[in-house]
Amino acid sequence: MVNSVNTVSLAGDWMYKFFVSSQYSRYRHVSMIVFITLVVFSFQPQFIEPFQSVIGIGLIVALVLLFYLNMYWFVPKFFFKSRYTDYAILIIITIAIIVFIYFKSWEILAKYRRADAYREAASVLSVSFIILVLTMSSTAIKLFQRAVVDSMRINELEKASMRAEMEQLKNQINPHFLFNMLNNVNVLTQKDPHKASQVLMKLSDLLRYQLYDSARTSVLLTADIHFLEDFLNLEKTRRDSFEYLVSKQGDLSGIQMAPLLFITFVENAVKHNMDSEKQSYVQLYFTVHNRVLHFKCINSKPRITVSKSNVGGLGLANVKRRLELIYPEKHLLIIDDQPDTYTASLTIQL
Numbered sequence: 001m002v003n004s005v006n007t008v009s010l011a012g013d014w015m016y017k018f019f020v021s022s023q024y025s026r027y028r029h030v031s032m033i034v035f036i037t038l039v040v041f042s043f044q045p046q047f048i049e050p051f052q053s054v055i056g057i058g059l060i061v062a063l064v065l066l067f068y069l070n071m072y073w074f075v076p077k078f079f080f081k082s083r084y085t086d087y088a089i090l091i092i093i094t095i096a097i098i099v100f101i102y103f104k105s106w107e108i109l110a111k112y113r114r115a116d117a118y119r120e121a122a123s124v125l126s127v128s129f130i131i132l133v134l135t136m137s138s139t140a141i142k143l144f145q146r147a148v149v150d151s152m153r154i155n156e157l158e159k160a161s162m163r164a165e166m167e168q169l170k171n172q173i174n175p176h177f178l179f180n181m182l183n184n185v186n187v188l189t190q191k192d193p194h195k196a197s198q199v200l201m202k203l204s205d206l207l208r209y210q211l212y213d214s215a216r217t218s219v220l221l222t223a224d225i226h227f228l229e230d231f232l233n234l235e236k237t238r239r240d241s242f243e244y245l246v247s248k249q250g251d252l253s254g255i256q257m258a259p260l261l262f263i264t265f266v267e268n269a270v271k272h273n274m275d276s277e278k279q280s281y282v283q284l285y286f287t288v289h290n291r292v293l294h295f296k297c298i299n300s301k302p303r304i305t306v307s308k309s310n311v312g313g314l315g316l317a318n319v320k321r322r323l324e325l326i327y328p329e330k331h332l333l334i335i336d337d338q339p340d341t342y343t344a345s346l347t348i349q350l
Helices: 001-010 014-019 023-043 051-077 084-109 118-191 193-211 221-238 265-270 308-328
Strands: 242-249 279-290 293-298 331-335 340-348
Touching: 001 242, 023 051, 023 118, 051 084, 051 118, 084 118, 118 193, 193 221, 221 265, 221 279, 265 279, 265 293, 265 308, 265 340, 308 331
Parallel strands: 242 279
Antiparallel strands: 279 293, 293 340, 331 340
């Protein structure tokens, strides 16, 4: 996730906007031409006018051409394709051509040189240094632009991959829940048709929440708790020897959460606490304090344990993965499996 953070930081930085954003491209070009012009005309005049101005303008044109030739052709065609030797040779040849032309101009216009002009070698070295700096600058700018674009692309790919994985995990949970409940209704239609009808009505309310309300990326915590209460009430309707408790402490109003985070724990608690010899129970505790949510799901265990299926294991693995995606390094899940009780404790920093 480092790339995501770096991209967000760059996006709000003036350097990013000036060197990368397309809306500032005109200003970049004008600034570069002005900068090269100022550098060239900041030199001490070496020739009398108008020859000094002609040479200066010619040098500006050559430097601007070199700058953009390197940025838009040499770097993309050779440097970015790992053809470093070819890139170095082209740069050396281009610089040599410009220096040669400048050197020849000194010879041709020797009689028009000023009395206080630099020596020929010193002037050529100065021009060579400027050419080298401009070449390195254009390469650095192009590398910076590509690094930012690549970082943004990686960031978008990470987000798209995360969204796809999140949807896949949610879609794995929903059919699992529906499969369990329809099996329960199938049994009730033979034993108690009236109660089966009640269960189907409550089930429709639950499915409405799953299909519409929970389709959003976040829901109210109170809405998700209400969904769990409906689910437990549904279980209570079809099973007489079952009790449940939902405890809410702290200010839960207005808190947004990822949908369907808790249903897997409750489903597993209901599924594995059926006991034909004694009363079974599920207890849910929700506590919010200092922007930290504490969730605890406790269920009784039968004297004869029910073997766990792969489907239940898949549901728990999915919710663990969702927690890693949504709340990385901001959650703690503890499972406490005792002979008589099974407890899932989840802490989330909001």
